[in-house]
Amino acid sequence: MTTAVRVARGENAKRLASCLGVALVVALMTGSEGNGAKPFLGVRKSLLAPRVLLYLLLGVLLWAALNGVRWLRTRPASTAPVVPLDAQMAEATADSKTASWQLRVSAALIDAVLDFLAFAPLLVLAVLMGHSAGGYGFLILTGYLVSLAFALQQTFVEGRSGQTIGKALIGVALVSEKTGKPVGFGRALLRRLLHVLDAIPLGLGYLWPLWDEKRQTFADKLLHTVVVPVTPNPTAPAAAYRDVSKQVNSSSTTRLALLAGVLAFSIIYPSQLEGRWLTVLTTQIGIFILLTIGLNIVVGFAGLLDLGYIAFYAIGAYTVAYFTHGAARNGKILYPLPVHPPFGLNLFLVIPIAVLACVIAGVILGGPTLRLRGDYLAIVTLGFGEIVHIVAVNSDPITNGPRGAFGIPAPSLPYFDLHGSLKHFTFDQDLSYWYLELALIVLVVFLVRRLENSRVGRAWTAIREDEVAAAASGIATVKFKLLAFALGASTSGFAGVLYAGKVNFISPDNFILLNSILVLVYVIFGGMGSLPGAVVGALLLVWLPEKLKDGILGFSIQPADRFIYFGALLVVMMIFRPQGVIPSKRRAREIRMAESGLGGADGTGVAEGTLQQ
Amino acid sequence: MTTVSDTIDASEGVTDAIVSARALTLRFGGVTSLNNVTIAQQRGEILAVIGPNGAGKTSLFNCLTGVYEPQEGSITLRPSKGGEVSLLKRKPHKVNNLGVARTFQNIRLFNALTAVENVKIGVESRQHAGPVSAMLGLPNQRREERESDARAVELLSFVGLAAQANELAASLSYGQQRRLEIARALATGPELLLLDEPAAGTNPSEKIELTELIRRINREMQISVLLIEHDMRLVMALADRVAVLNFGKVIAGGRPEQVQRDPAVVEAYLGAAEEDEAS
């Protein structure tokens, strides 16, 4: 009984949130304040418009109507055990004693966001019906990428035991209707995708359970699955220690909520920015965040000092220049480079090629050198970075020398419009490009984070802390170092691709040693081995010099002078907060222990074959 | 009877050797750490290597596990699944993968990781899920993760550290750290376990627990144990056979009682120890 009540209440909140969200978007879209080119510019104005209130009221009414029907229907059935719906997972959590209010709130939030995203096609519909949606299109695209990521994440958990998933959905499992056992991965995935889909046309996914006794979604019906609550088995020893790796990275629900906030901010705020800052955001901040995340794998996770990191960025960028070309003008195609393949590729298709090229370059460079100790590696990578730069400058017939490559086209995505004709959406605006970058950054963070908490991430930590002990514990140290190196390289190359696609012009000047060092500085400043640190480090240190150009509180510096201040900032930082702005917990411990004389924090200086005694 | 300068063949009487080293010689510049050492371990036994400090015991371990490469000699491992492999010129992690795990004289744990994570690293060195599985959270990775959690917890209970599972390795007591290192070594599923002075720095009650633990590793898990230890009581209680090293040479080998009475041993090493014990 109590379960039923709680379930209903949680769902109500979520529905209300969705209804209000849709109402708000519709209200914003139907106004005249926005315009196509700067879609969000009118947001502030239109938020204050009286019709918004009206729409919100309509939202509440819609919600009440939905609920009223539902309430009438569920009442008599309340004696039967209530199987929580997928959408109600949050509430099942509320039943377990461990669920805190943060947990419940963020679970509800996540759910609301998810379903709100499922309504995005409404917006598309509105656009097709003649409303000027402008920038909303990118929002929807980003939304779908994010919701897809969420959906995937949930899938893996539902299929297994439902005991984890960002902690929001603890306590629920997806089981087969017939056997009562958790379903396999494939079915769970399929169900998830179907579920996202069935929520699309006017929230059919919501309405469905109203006349379904078993309270399954449409997808559940098709696949014969039911979501059931599971009581975590406290006697299972493994379950008791399940949280260990999470503790280390404290992926608490508070963090989850914070993350949602940051995400919302990075979606909405840039639309309010004026031109110059949008350019800084897309051509520098976004790109350097990606670069820093990549180098953080190499330096922070595996403890390898890579001073030629930007070389891979160059390889990525030149790969794009090679494989793409602009539109023909006067019957003549302008190629970015003097050399080119017989066909031109879309930038999105060049990504895997560039990543592969960087992995290969990374392995060729790392293979022989990663057997060396940290300091040698630094020198060799430094040399590699310089070689790549010099090759770029001097190989005129291939790289166009110091003049660089220009005319690299912006990436575009094909789509079919209502009339079935093929169109291309081109990411040639700052704002749309930012959303593209944001989606990719989110994706990379998501993947790298999983890596960190996996067998691979722990092996890196082991190698960084004590290579001899790691090898004695059976870890193939060279293999794992090479892996870190290659992953860092490919992220760097990926960033290079994005950069080239944005500025449409690259020259060897983009790939100087200074940039390698800057990225390293961002990693150290943010906190070695910390993903949020990498993001914040890059963000702050790219933003600050730009801001100082404008002047802060009347204080401004010449861009050329910024490195003096950088240096000073770093020195101060290393004295007062050597672990970085947002340190990784493991790293912070290492530093603390090194200070109390208990082992080495010097990640790059772990001696190979350190001798016994 | 042998004289001090003679080299003894400590592989005599070994019928089914899990590992045997022949005529090992290891030099560091002018220092000869191991001088024509021949030693073999019977499958399933506890073999103790004793000897004064600097005798070359740890050097022997390092040769066996691929950390040092001896200038002369051969080392052969005969895993229970059959066949013979040479351990010479093999990388430490390869040696470990072949079923030889070790602990270190000066404890080498991953200090910033928790106890359970330390053990998981051992378990996970045998797993296969790669970076892609990890990034996408594929089912095989999730299964392995659960397995390594379960196994690590099991091993922690086995060595008596279940309650400390979530504590940082560095925050454990000396005796606990020694046991954690043993658990990490066991996690790699060895057939042969090399323990380098596991009782060093532990208190008497911890020594008793440790003796029991090593016996259980040997009997319950059927793991052959090669043990370096100074504590004679522990050695006498545990070892099936004892080999004595002095100045890089094997000076005696055989059953514990036998070795204890060997004049060469008494002269080199035990004399002092027995006096200690008598007093």
Ligand SMILES: Nc1ncnc2c1ncn2[C@@H]1O[C@H](COP(=O)(O)OP(=O)(O)O)[C@@H](O)[C@H]1O
């Ligand atoms: N890496 C090394 N470099 C130089 N000498 C070493 C090295 N390792 C061990 N030795 C020397 O080899 C001898 C044996 O050392 P070791 O095997 O550690 O002795 P034990 O473990 O029996 O106390 C000592 O004289 C020691 O100094």
Ligand SMILES: [Mg+2]
């Ligand atoms: Mg020693």
